[in-house]
Amino acid sequence: MPEYPTALGASSLDKITLLGQDLAADVMGEVGFGELAFWLAIQRRPTPGETRVFEAVLAALADHGFTPTAITTRLTYLSAPDSVQGALAAGLLGGGSRFLGVTEDCGRFLHDALSTARGGPPTDEAGWDELALASVRSARAEGRVIPGLGHHVHKEGDPRTPRLFHIAAEEELVGPHLSLFAAIGRIHPQVLGRTLPLNGAGVCGAALADLGLPLELLRAFALLARTAGLIGQLAEEIRTPVANDIFLSVDLNNRAVPPHPADGGEASASG
Amino acid sequence: MPEYPTALGASSLDKITLLGQDLAADVMGEVGFGELAFWLAIQRRPTPGETRVFEAVLAALADHGFTPTAITTRLTYLSAPDSVQGALAAGLLGGGSRFLGVTEDCGRFLHDALSTARGGPPTDEAGWDELALASVRSARAEGRVIPGLGHHVHKEGDPRTPRLFHIAAEEELVGPHLSLFAAIGRIHPQVLGRTLPLNGAGVCGAALADLGLPLELLRAFALLARTAGLIGQLAEEIRTPVANDIFLSVDLNNRAVPPHPADGGEASASG
Amino acid sequence: MPEYPTALGASSLDKITLLGQDLAADVMGEVGFGELAFWLAIQRRPTPGETRVFEAVLAALADHGFTPTAITTRLTYLSAPDSVQGALAAGLLGGGSRFLGVTEDCGRFLHDALSTARGGPPTDEAGWDELALASVRSARAEGRVIPGLGHHVHKEGDPRTPRLFHIAAEEELVGPHLSLFAAIGRIHPQVLGRTLPLNGAGVCGAALADLGLPLELLRAFALLARTAGLIGQLAEEIRTPVANDIFLSVDLNNRAVPPHPADGGEASASG
Amino acid sequence: MPEYPTALGASSLDKITLLGQDLAADVMGEVGFGELAFWLAIQRRPTPGETRVFEAVLAALADHGFTPTAITTRLTYLSAPDSVQGALAAGLLGGGSRFLGVTEDCGRFLHDALSTARGGPPTDEAGWDELALASVRSARAEGRVIPGLGHHVHKEGDPRTPRLFHIAAEEELVGPHLSLFAAIGRIHPQVLGRTLPLNGAGVCGAALADLGLPLELLRAFALLARTAGLIGQLAEEIRTPVANDIFLSVDLNNRAVPPHPADGGEASASG
Incomplete structure (x- = not known):
């Protein structure tokens, strides 16, 4: 047994x-x-300082307005108001590689780069910059994206990033992941040829990794934060519904087109 | 537009x-x-006192060990380790009427009973007892269950219940729902003929309702608490896996039986 | 063990x-x-005739264009393209009381009405009309909706309804649920004062119940049909993406309003 | 607009x-x-022959007994019997890389191998064996698993595999993916040093790819098949419940151990 x-x-x-x-x-x-x-x-x-950094990360990730996950939760509640758990679960299912994944990807990227540092993590800014340069160059050479760089709205700087660095510094919790992330912020223009902001999702991943949270679950903390946000979306939907208008805005603007038989697509292209 | x-x-x-x-x-x-x-x-x-009561409720509901929801999250992670969001969502989908629903049902029961109190809520213990007696009698007469009464393990009292009353009292947040729930605890033996404990899920529903949180979403707060618990389950599963043993304990003890054609069941019974 | x-x-x-x-x-x-x-x-x-009726029902329910469930599956795929299972699951979660529930509700309504028929189901049209009249009147008296009546688009008749009756008749599978549903179509104007079409979701519920499928699972067959439809939606989304446009049409038309503190809502209204 | x-x-x-x-x-x-x-x-x-092969694949994948997905659907129904859609969705969420993923992985592996064949796919068995040998060797050299090889129960041959080859041959639908898969069955012992069966999930992936279905959605067809299987599991659970016994077999055999603080795990190992 x-x-x-x-x-x-x-x-x-x-x-x-x-x-x-x-x-x-x-x-x-x-x-x-x-x-x-x-x-x-x-x-x-956790210590009070660790809790403060952790909760700052959760606040940063809780809600970003009408994201696909928020729209999904509202539409699912519209269809199945009897199942609040279904509406929340449906929203969380959007927490994958594209929208919530940056936090995890950034934590992993930093972790992998740190594991290449012979003799332990650097001890001064020049050392961090050197490690950052090597890791960004290596990623670029392999055609990989540097997670945590760039934001489609906050093109001149994501306000969450300096704030989280500041809070971590106040709590003396700037560890190797945040240090390396900061260095990437300094050196990436040398490699990429342009300056991109360090985004909030990325800095959250760095901070969570510095807290010693398991890399496999960094996405899970983003989902925890988002659960609170989605409850906020549901509460607002109940008081000020918009999901039916969203549905109608799509349905009324559908345009019937003839079927377009797949020419075999990827699969038969090989045949 | x-x-x-x-x-x-x-x-x-x-x-x-x-x-x-x-x-x-x-x-x-x-x-x-x-x-x-x-x-x-x-x-x-919320005020600090409201936050303290709210977080006490979340703590009470976060994790109850190997519940069906916890097992589900672990099994789903076993099958699809690439999708942490799927494992959490699958667990939350068990948050329905039977396992997490008592919180919501209790809040609603108390709310409905309060709405029958002419002239506003009672002002003394005798008044509360009278309202409680009327609501329990009425529910019994209609064959309805009184939510929040009884526990399959804590038969002599759920330790969360007095504790949450105590915290709410410390924060001066004992409102009408908690007051009525306490009165149900006092008077139900007169109606049911036996003494049952007020359970933790029920007192949580009463406390959330007293905080003014929307009744439609009481279940959602249990789900938020449970999200944190399920992350704990996942983290433990990653470090000390048991899901494969659970799966095998079922699969290896399956017993093939011949098909048992439905005799039409409910549906054709009428035909 | x-x-x-x-x-x-x-x-x-x-x-x-x-x-x-x-x-x-x-x-x-x-x-x-x-x-x-x-x-x-x-x-x-099943017999070939039962299979044909069953598959006709599945065809009727497979896809209804840009429903909330279809939009949800597309948005979830946009957010988490790594998890096809998550996109399908999210769409299915909208299969609740409002959008896919009519099939189940109608099957149950007819079943309950049939169980009130003393001496077994009627044997002629006059008998069916009498039973239909009694059940519709009784539902109305209790303020209940008659499931399966009315359609927001097909106001003059849902084309699926006569077709499914015809197929069931061809296969000699018109049982008591379809017979009663047809009678409701004849007599409801006497009670409601206006003529509504018998809708496709309702006739599907009646046909499934006549096939002897379990009432508890009528919704499940609608979900099976919809799974095929959602795969079609995903395939089309991959070839002709619209989810990002849907997302942007909402996000770009958001309007920031000040927080609207709940006045306690349902819950505190009683306090 | x-x-x-x-x-x-x-x-x-x-x-x-x-x-x-x-x-x-x-x-x-x-x-x-x-x-x-x-x-x-x-x-x-599809043509009738394509439909027959496709439905044979769906039959092969519909239900494999007490898999984690089947257990999950039953446990979720136990917890939340009010939400059939939640129980089905929870089961489907286990349809990820480990349990249902072989079908997709195998289709992709074959597709990728075929895309390396200069001058089009081979035209005789020797040519297929050569291509198979190159692709298996290349995968092994990179430490990658060959999907579709081996089965933990059917160690001497999965009965579904010859049957699906036979059906595809009857319908003249053995295309390049099935041909290459058959060749892998012939040549892999040369590379791996032991003989493994071609498993059913793998041959299903090959057959779906030969039907020209999109590679991105091969997993989706396994999920469609499984939806029918999970409805069967739910129907059986309703008539012969086992979920509560499964839950109790875990809960009653829990063993409390002291917390085991993560030593930082992956993340802090780098710090």
Whole structure:
């Protein structure tokens, strides 16, 4: 008979434990929600400084207005108002490579670059710049995108980026990922030939990686933040509905075209 | 051309606003994540006391060990490790009427009972008991379940319940829903003939309703809490995998039986 | 150690069975997909006539153009092109009470009405009209909607309805649910004071119920049909993308409004 | 104002078209469900032979017993029986890289190998063997897995594989992908040093690619097949429930362990 070990929630007749704590006495009323989410993910209680950086990241990622995920949650609620869980889940399913993935991609990019630094991470700005230059050049040589660079709206600078650097510095939590990300901000024009802003999604990935959160789950924290945002979208949709107007704006502007038989596409092109 | 009004996220070249605030300057590093989730839902910044009660509720609901939702998230990650968003969404989809629904059902039950109180809510314990008695009797007469009563493990009392009452009292946030729920705890043995504990999911619904959060979304806050819990489950699964053992424990104990043609079931029973 | 009985798929070293059949020899190449779906649901192989009615229903429900579910699948693919399963799942999540639910609601309504017929179902048109009249009157008296009546586009008649009646008649599969639905089409003007078309979603629910498919799963067959439709939407999106234009048409027409603090809404209205 | 072109569903007052056809007159009752799904995906009506191969693939992939996706659908229904769409969507979310991905991976692998064949695909068995040898060697040299080889149960041969080759041959639809896949079956022992069976998921991918279906959506057809299978699982769960036993078999065998603080894992390993 297999056993299933866990350090998460467990119950007995008169007690509930979570992460080895007495849930009622020592968690409820004592531990903030961001703090708890961090603790659940890493099984270590964060310091107040770590919590502040973590919650700043969650705030930065919670809601970006009428994104595809927000529209999806509203449309799904319109179709199936009986299932709030379905509307939230549908929105989260948009949290993939393109819209929420930059946070994870940036954390991974920085991590991989750091792992190439022989003799440990650099100790001065020149060292960081050198590592940044090598990693950006190498990515460019392989035709890879540098995640965290550029923003389609904030072309002259994403206001979240300096703010998060500032908060991390206040809490003495600027680690190697943020340091390398800052260096990429300094040196990338030498390689790319133009200056791009360090974007908010990227700096969030760097900050989460510096907090020691698992790289495989950086996207998950963006999704946690977004869950709060999507609840905000649902609440607003309930009070000021727009989903039906969105639906009609598409449906009324459909244009029937004849079927366009695939010429075999990718697949048969090889045949 | 339709317009889509929103008070949530909005961006311009050099600024991001959220709920009318400057996101970088005034939200990041200044607003906790629970506080922000409340603010997004109700478009009003909560007081510190409201935030504390709200986060206590989220802590109470975040993780209950190997629930069907937790198992689902782990199994989905096993099958599709490339899609963290899919694993979280799959888990949240279990947040329906049976497992996470008590919170919402209890909030609604209390709300409906309160709306029958002529002349406003009671002002003393006797008044609350009278209203509670009427609402429990009426529900029983209609064969309806009283949500928030009973627990399959904590048969002698759910430790979260007195704790949440205590926190709400400390913050002077015991409102009509919690008051009525307490009264149900006192009077239900007169109607049901036995004493059941007030459970944690129920008291959470009462507390959320007293915070003025929309009844349609009480389930959504349980889902927000659970998102943090499911991330904890995923993180633990990555470090100490059990999903494959769970899968095998089912698959290896399958027993082939002959098909059992439906005799038409519900539908044809009428035919 | 629990055992898990099943008549569905099972494997041994050299054989795979499904529903007690040899999958390779007797199902692959021998059983159509609609036929198999029916067989899986009811564990009895349908007759050719049953398969034809069933597949006609699936065709009727497969795709209705730019519905919220179709838009959702396209937007989710735009955000997360790495996860086709997420895009399909997100679209299906809109298959709830409002957009795909009529099929199920209509099947249930007819079933419930039939269960009130003392002495079994009627045997002539006058008997059906009487039962229809009683059920429509009773629903109206309780303020309930009659599912399957009315259509926002096909105001003078939904072309799917007479066609499905015709197919069912050809296959001698007009059972009590379709008979009662037809009677509702004849008598409802007497009760409602105006003539509404019997819609396609409703007649599909009646036909599925007459096939003996479980009422709890009528919605599931609409979702199966829709899965095929959503794959069509995805394929078209890949070849002729519109999701980004849909997203921009919303995002560019957003209008920032000040936060509108909930006055407590439903919940606090009682407080 | 953007317009949204589509060849899929469209409605007018008295007519519904789908793929340019009159839905009621020319699709309902005339087009099988597998045939329609193919047509929707590729906007060309398949021949009867193409339909037979396509439906054989769907049959092969519909249900494999108590897979993680089947367990997930049952557990989600247990938790949220009010939302059939949620239970199906949750199951489909497991249709990712590990469990349902082989079909897609195999189709892509074959396609990529074919695109390296200078002068078009081979014309005799020796030519196919040469191309297969080159592609398997190249994959091995890069440390890549050969998709479609091996099966954890059917170690001496997957019964679906010869059957699908046979059906495709009967319908004269053995194209370059199936030919190359067969050649891989012949030559891989030379490279791998042992003989593995060609598995059913792989041959399905090869057959779908030979049908000219888009490579990006091969996984989607596996999901369509699985939707029918999951409805079968739900129907069986409703009649013979096992989900609660599965849940309890995990929950009752949980073992509380102390939290195990991440030592920083991947991320901090670099710091």
